[in-house]
Amino acid sequence: MTIDRAGIAPSTRVRDYVERFDRFLRDTVAPAEEHLADQGAGTPWQPALDDAGRMHGTVWQARREVQRRAAAAGLYTPHMPTELGGSGFSRVEMMHVEEHVYHVGGLGLGLAALAWTEGPGPHLAHVGEPARRRLLEPLMAAETTAAFANTEPHAGSDVLGMTTRATRDGQHWVIDGRKAWITNAHFCDTVAVVAVTEPGAGSRSLSMFLVESDRPGFSRGPDYPTMLDDGLTGELNFDGVRVPDENRVGEVGQGFALAMTYINWRRMCRGGMCAGWGALLLERAVRRARSRRSGGRPIGELQVVGHQLADMDADVYSARAMSLQAQSELDALGPFTIPLPPQARRLVSLIKVVNDEAFFRVADRAVALHGASGLGLGSVEEKLFRVARDLKIPAGTVEIQRNAIAQALLAGPDTRP
Ligand SMILES: Cc1cc2nc3c(=O)[nH]c(=O)nc-3n(C[C@H](O)[C@H](O)[C@H](O)COP(=O)(O)OP(=O)(O)OC[C@H]3O[C@@H](n4cnc5c(N)ncnc54)[C@H](O)[C@@H]3O)c2cc1C
Structure with missing residues (x-):
């Protein structure tokens, strides 16, 4: 397939996004960065860590404020479908947006303005109506943050080797297992967890569920320090966590x-x-x-x-x-x-x-x-x-x-x- 230049050039709405993002950097992010610099808590990409090795709360809160204000300014979720409240940008449009944000945002607070792992991703377009209102809408507004929990201590590249289990119990699912190396493990409000629902069924053996962090049996494990040194990676434990079937993402077997x-x-x-x-x-x-x-x-x-x-x-x-x-x-x-x-x-x-x-x-x-x-x-x-x-x-x-x-x-x- 040959793509003409017009097909990959920035669209009008990309140019509009870029202008609004630059204004947001100047009017909202720059003062927040100045304020953060006075707090002695490090920078967004080299934060001080707390006693548990996690990102300093002051840096985390500064990032959260940028996320909330970016969502209010319509900058946070350009990648999400319009029917879910996003801007419905194509991948070409998103590439222009991401390039600009990383180029001018550098290593600053401005990067938080565009949702990544902590925000809503395209997998969440598959939630049903009740979970959409209860869990996805707060993520879209950056009122809450997310994590994606796939990797386990003994299963990374070998995704189908995972052992976390979700067992059906009437209108609920009961989840047991441990997830490792999870970004935003320490702070997330909602976790998309992938678990085995039909052992031995190959690529149909897994399903995905949204788990709220206040569910009994859910707990956060230790920080996993990495060379990124950002205090954001850690462990999540699921010990008999019960979630209603409406928390399922997509179909059983689509995990x-x-x-x-x-x-x-x-x-x-x-x-x-x-x-x-x-x-x-x-x-x-x-x-x-x-x-x-x-x-x-x-x-x-x-x-x-x-x-x-x-x-x-x-x-x-x-x-x-x-x-x-x-x-x-x-x-x-x-x-x-x-x-x-x-x-x-x-x-x-x-x-x-x-x-x-x-x-x-x-x-x-x-x-x-x-x-x-x-x-x-x-x-x-x-x-x-x-x-x-x-x-x-x-x-x-x-x-x-x-x-x-x-x-x-x-x-x-x-x-x-
Ligand atoms: C900073 C950070 C953030 C992360 N965030 C998340 C997150 O938010 N959610 C999440 O679920 N996970 C997360 N991960 C985990 C990450 O996705 C895994 O580390 C990655 O998939 C590799 O798995 P592994 O570490 O188990 O390595 P392994 O799978 O053990 O791989 C070890 C080596 O063997 C090679 N290898 C393994 N299998 C094969 C194969 N079949 N063919 C060829 N080579 C192979 C690999 O390429 C690698 O070189 C994060 C990891 C890091 C470091």
Whole structure:
């Protein structure tokens, strides 16, 4: 499929979003960042941690305030369908939005303005009417926050190896198990938990349920410190947690497909995220190459440094171009259909692996060009280098993406759109 330039250019409503986001950054986020800087609680991306190793409450509350105000300003959920209160943006439109938000938002509070794991995702479009009113609407308004609980201590890439069980009891389900490495484990109000409902039924063995954090039997486990050092990752325990059937997401047996809907959303978001942060690192590297001198001249005049810049540009440009093309093909296929066709799975995994690998190289070169200051704790380069290494693991490792691409290629001649 060939996509003309008009098909991947920012639409009018993307341009409108970008203008409103910039105003929001200036009028709402900048004063909040100034206030946060005076609190001694760290920054949004390098927060101080509390005694339990969790994100400092002051930083968390600052992010929450940005989320609530972004929702009120219509900036929080452009990716969600209009019938659920979102803006119904396509994947191409979302890539432009995400690129802009990460580029100008940098590592600041502004990133909280656009919903990610903590907000509503496309898997939640499958809840029934009662759960929609009770659980989804508060998430859309950023009155509450969410988590997605799939991974377990002994099952990560091997999703079907999970052991958390949900057993039917009349009009209720009883959930038992332990989930590990969960983003927003410490603060979430609503968890989308994936559990076994029909052992041995392969990709139909799982179902998804929404669990409120005040249900008896639900508890938060310890923090899992990672190299991100953001105090947001931890463990969740489900000890005989009873939820009504209306908390089920989608059909019984659709849990694997719904988990992939969430995970694929996060994979596709890599396109804009890496384009935005990649552009930020490249701009900073060019400034550094112009201003830092060696032997009486700017280091940018040294061929080896010029080549580093050129390689960064090549990675940022090619990953961005590939991602826009793939997102537009995904828009044509339906990025969240259940089941997802093999050609769509291939495109989603291509976006993730190409961006994760390219952004890691870009972040590595950015550190090199900044010398010791690129290694300085808290510098943009140091932080994004750690983020870049992290990105290659959550939402499916880069190895798992290669598996998915190869499987789609081998599945038959219809894998290329
Ligand atoms: C910061 C962070 C946040 C996270 N947030 C969440 C969250 O919100 N919700 C959630 O559910 N999970 C979350 N995770 C978990 C994440 O999705 C898993 O860590 C990831 O899927 C990999 O699983 P694993 O850690 O068990 O590694 P493993 O599956 O044990 O993999 C170990 C190595 O073996 C390779 N490997 C394993 N199986 C295969 C295979 N079949 N083919 C080829 N290679 C293979 C992997 O690529 C990897 O290199 C998060 C993780 C981190 C670090």
